[in-house]
Amino acid sequence: MKKEHSGQLSFFKGVTYKFRITHDDDEWLYDEEPHVRRRQEILSKYPEIKxxxxxxxxVAYFITIEVIFQLVMATLVSxxxxxxxxxxxxxxxxSGTVNHSLGCAIHEVGHNLAFGHxxxxxxRIxxxxxxxxxMVPLAISYKKYHQDHHRWLGHEDADADMPLRIEARLFSxxxxxxxxxxxxxLIYAFRPFIKAPRPITVWEIINFVVQIAFDLILLRLLGFRAFCYLTIGTLLGLGPHPMTGHFISEHYLFADQQATHSYYGFWNPLIxxxxxxxxxxxxPYIAFTRLPKLHKIAPEYYDHLPYHDSLCRVVYNFIFFPENGPQAHCVNSEDLSRPELYKNTPKGLIPDYYEKKDRENKTQSNGKPCLIKGKN
Known part of the structure; x- marks a missing residue:
């Protein structure tokens, strides 16, 4: 008989989230559901996770390698x-791949996981x-608004990762x-300033000045083609690129009511x-190099959950299946005043749904038939 365990609790979106923090560099103290509930239970069972x-x-070495690589490539292009x-x-x-990877490194450093709180x-440096x-000054602003994402996961007016209602209307x-x-x-960059703008900080001004100075120096020394190699690389890497699938896979609703999904596949080392x-x-305060170890220590809390195994498939299904799109994002129940704009996927939806739809639409994809797989 399979042993039952509360680790199989689901990620219900109809819960209230709280968060306490007084300064950007403080340790993040989470008092949210469902993740804090899971964290407390996992720690009680596996205290070695501490x-x-x-x-x-x-991470500083990896970042340095990527930055130097891009500067060498820009020089060669010049x-x-x-x-x-x-x-x-x-x-x-x-450029698109490496710059997207650097964006993910900014996320890691934004959690103070390079040198600690x-x-x-x-x-910040x-x-x-x-x-x-x-080529775009985003590091400091990202850190500031990403905290709101962890504070208020699924809250329409506070979660900077949650699409605006106009996105649900326009991109349907x-x-x-x-x-x-x-x-x-562009949407990801400007959404936080529209949704929940916060005062500009001194570090954001420093970020802007340093970045623009670097851009102008590079343009002067290496020329327009090298400048565009980096700038357009950022736009393509964060846009029509397979790696963009991780933005979609994380909190968009696909085959269930789970508000957070993992992706286990080829791209993880680069992201x-x-x-x-x-x-x-x-x-949130476990460095990226140790997250696989966390999964290995407490497999019963992760192996049963649906997960993605193809970012290309994530992007494909986001575009072509009507249940998906900007409207299919996890939403806190307090924000469900307009359910027609932020609807959930059909109840009981299973991975086979996508395979069936593919057959019906006679579509083909390089990704695997099932977007999300779950281990029993």
Whole structure:
């Protein structure tokens, strides 16, 4: 007989979330459901997980390698002046991939997981350095608004990751959702300032000044083609790129009412294990290098949950299946005043649904038939 365990509790979205923090560099004290409930239970059963908590300074080495790589590539583009087709291939596949990876590194550093909570300035400086090849000043603002995402997961007026209602109206069919994918970098960048603007900080001004100075120097020294290699790389990497699937996979509702999903697959090393997203929300102060160990220590709390195994498939289903799209995002019950705009997926939806729909629509995809798989 299979032993029952409360680790199989679901991620109900009809709950209230709370959060306490007084300063950006303070340790984040979570008092939210369902993740805090899971965290407390997992820690009571596996107290050794506490040893996994804390920063991993090695992230600074990985960031340095990526930044230097991008600067070398931009220099080579400037020297050899490749044709526009070759330039576009390099920009999409190389710059887009590396710059997206750097964006995920900014997330890691934003949790103070490079040098710890005591060294907030060092974390910020590293994030500014990480930001340089992306050409857009976003590191400090991202840190500030990402805290709101953890504070108020699913709250319409506070969760910066939650789509605006106008997104649900405008991007409601496959063609417009494809446009949403292309516009994603701009939407993701400006949504927090529209949804829940907060005062601009000194560090945001520093981020802006440092980044613009770097951009102008690079443009002067390496020229327009190298400048565009990095800038367009950011727009493509955060837009119509397979790695963008992790933004969608994390909190959009697919085959169930689970508000947070993980992705286990090929891209995780490049996205700093952001695919381990249930694990990350359960334990936000465990560095990315230790999240797989967390999963291994407490498998009964993760193995039974539905998960994604293909980011390409995530993007494909987001675009082409009517149940998906910006409206299918986890929402706190307090925000369900307009359910027609933020509707849930059909009750009882199972992975086979997507395979059946594929057969009905006679569509094909390079991804696997089932978007989400779950182990029994």
């Amino acid at each position: 040893a996994l908590m804390g920063p991993d300074p090695r 020297i050899y002046q490749p044709g526009w087709i070759t330039w576009l291939i390099l920009t999409y596949f190389v 005591k060294y907030g300035t060092a974390n 590293l994030s500014l350095f990480c930001n340089l090849p992306m 069919n496959p063609f417009t959702r494809l446009i949403w994918i292309f516009l994603h970098p 700093y294990n952001l695919g381990y997203h249930v694990e990350h929300h359960d334990f």
